Amino acid sequence: MYGTKSKIDLAYEYQSQVAILRPSIHSRRANLTVKFQDLYGFTVEGNVDDVNVLNEVREKVRQQGRVWWALEASKGANWYLHTTIGQGSALTSSLKFSALANAITLKKLIRKGIPPVLRPKVWFSLSGAAKKKSTVPESYYDDLTKAVEGKVTPATRQIDHDLPRTFPGHPWLDTPEGHASLRRVLVAYSFRDSDVGYCQGLNYVAALLLLVMKTEEDAFWMLAVLLENVLVNDCYTNNLSGCHVEQRVFKDLLAKKCPRIASHLEALEFDVSLVTTEWFLCLFSKSLPSETTLRVWDVIFYEGAKVIFNVALAIFKMKEDELILTHHVGEVINVLHMTTHHLFDPDDLLTVAFDKIGSMTTNTISKQRKKQEPEVMKELDQRIRRLNSLKVDDNSIGFV
Numbered sequence: 001m002y003g004t005k006s007k008i009d010l011a012y013e014y015q016s017q018v019a020i021l022r023p024s025i026h027s028r029r030a031n032l033t034v035k036f037q038d039l040y041g042f043t044v045e046g047n048v049d050d051v052n053v054l055n056e057v058r059e060k061v062r063q064q065g066r067v068w069w070a071l072e073a074s075k076g077a078n079w080y081l082h083t084t085i086g087q088g089s090a091l092t093s094s095l096k097f098s099a100l101a102n103a104i105t106l107k108k109l110i111r112k113g114i115p116p117v118l119r120p121k122v123w124f125s126l127s128g129a130a131k132k133k134s135t136v137p138e139s140y141y142d143d144l145t146k147a148v149e150g151k152v153t154p155a156t157r158q159i160d161h162d163l164p165r166t167f168p169g170h171p172w173l174d175t176p177e178g179h180a181s182l183r184r185v186l187v188a189y190s191f192r193d194s195d196v197g198y199c200q201g202l203n204y205v206a207a208l209l210l211l212v213m214k215t216e217e218d219a220f221w222m223l224a225v226l227l228e229n230v231l232v233n234d235c236y237t238n239n240l241s242g243c244h245v246e247q248r249v250f251k252d253l254l255a256k257k258c259p260r261i262a263s264h265l266e267a268l269e270f271d272v273s274l275v276t277t278e279w280f281l282c283l284f285s286k287s288l289p290s291e292t293t294l295r296v297w298d299v300i301f302y303e304g305a306k307v308i309f310n311v312a313l314a315i316f317k318m319k320e321d322e323l324i325l326t327h328h329v330g331e332v333i334n335v336l337h338m339t340t341h342h343l344f345d346p347d348d349l350l351t352v353a354f355d356k357i358g359s360m361t362t363n364t365i366s367k368q369r370k371k372q373e374p375e376v377m378k379e380l381d382q383r384i385r386r387l388n389s390l391k392v393d394d395n396s397i398g399f400v
Contacts, residue, residue: 039116040211040290041171046342053344057291060347065115071105080106081125107302111350114298120213127301128229129221141217145184148191155190155198159183166203173207182207185220189227196227199236201281208285212294231305232369235281239380241373246280247273248372249365250309257313257357264324270332272316279312287340288349295346306365307353314353315339 034051038044044054071079083103114122124130137143163179172178185206190198205226209219227236234242251272255262265272278286283300284293300307316323319339326332343349 037171038290040208040294041173042167042290043169044289044344046344050342050344057345057347061113061115064109064113065117067109068115068118071109075102078125080122110298110302111354113295113346116294119294119298120218123212123222123298123301124218127222127225129218129225132225132229133221141188141220144188144191148187151191153190153197156187158200159186159190159198159203162200162203166207170207173211178210181210181216185210185216185223188220189223192224193227196236197238199240199281201278202236204282204285208290208293208297211290226301230300241376241380243277243280244376244380245369245372246308247277248376249368250276250280250312252368252372253309253313253360254316258316258320261316261320261323264326265332268326268329268332270329274329275333275336276312279315280308283308284311284340289341289344292343292346292349295350299350304362306360306362309360309365310353310357311349313357314349315343317356318349318352 033045033047035043035045036051038054044050046054079102083099083106133140160183163183164174166182167173170178173182182203186198186203189202189206190196202223206219206223209222210216213219213222232242232246234240235246236242251262254272284296287293288296296307296311315336319335322335323332326335
């Protein structure tokens with residue numbers, strides 16, 4: 001895909017992708033709601049201020065693109081792959097320094113955003129998807145999709161049910177071709193990992209991966225590396241135990257990082273998981289504008305699942321003053337809903353996530369998970385026992 005075009009051709013292609021949004025003069029004169037399509041085909045609804053923000057963001061994207069092209073020209077097309085230092089001592093000091101410098105540069109660059117035209121290639125390389133794909137035969141995905149064609153399982157039935165509900169109205173995803181493509185990716189993965197099978201939420205994640213990666217096979221491998229290497233285990237299994245653990249960890253972090261908000265929401269008896277469960281399961285794809293979501297994913301695929309906590313905390317932090325003035329649960333949900341759907345500037349969100357929330361290491365999050373796991377498993381076990389006892393009671397009534 002990339003080897004047949006010069007950097008200049010790619011640059012022109014990239015420039016054409018990032019069109020300036022121009023609302024009509026009538027919309028500019030009045031604070032009317034305007035609708036337009038974003039870079040990935042989603043219909044966006046906002047006011048003229050939102051359009052102005054998007055234009056500013058897209059200019060920053062252009063500038064960031066020029067930085068990436070300059071680095072490709074000076075360091076080579078795949079310079080970002082040379083950011084790790086091997087365990088052996090054979091590397092010279094200059095090569096070690098070069099790898100370290102590349103790693104520091106890359107982290108800063110990714111937080112500022114990967115240009116859309118480079119995003120598929122960079123994601124596939126840095127996430128580990130390319131390495132994962134290389135461990136199986138070249139025909140793995142094609143063989144898998146052919147082998148499972150026509151098979152019916154609880155997972156395939158749920159997938160078929162969810163396809164029409166996945167980003168309805170999208171010009172490609174909500175078509176027979178889009179449904180078929182998304183179905184093949186989801187069904188294939190449900191057979192690859194029977195423990196996960198299929199969980200609602202994965203349809204949105206896989207759909208957005210398809211729009212970015214362009215091919216089913218690359219989207220499949222990105223989904224595989226996400227579920228098998230990036231996210232916590234058991235997030236998408238039948239009992240969602242991993243997801244329950246994540247919610248408990250998040251509540252603890254909210255109390256530590258945003259104590260005023262946590263205290264106020266507790267007084268309102270508001271359970272934050274009512275909102276955040278969808279954020280974690282769909283990786284913000286149902287909540288944030290698509291271009292903001294993908295900026296978050298840029299960092300997730302490089303720095304790991306800890307980023308989800310940073311971003312979720314940042315959303316609360318950005319609206320702290322409004323949230324502590326709420327009087328009931330409905331108001332809280334409305335504030336968070338309006339906030340996420342109008343976060344058109346990814347830099348605003350990510351600046352708060354990494355500069356104001358403070359550092360959170362993967363090791364810190366892992367310790368928190370281990371602390372919460374026993375209590376979650378105990379609660380899930382009690383729930384199963386209650387359900388089984390109800391079934392026994394029902395059967396007993398049937399014999400009376």
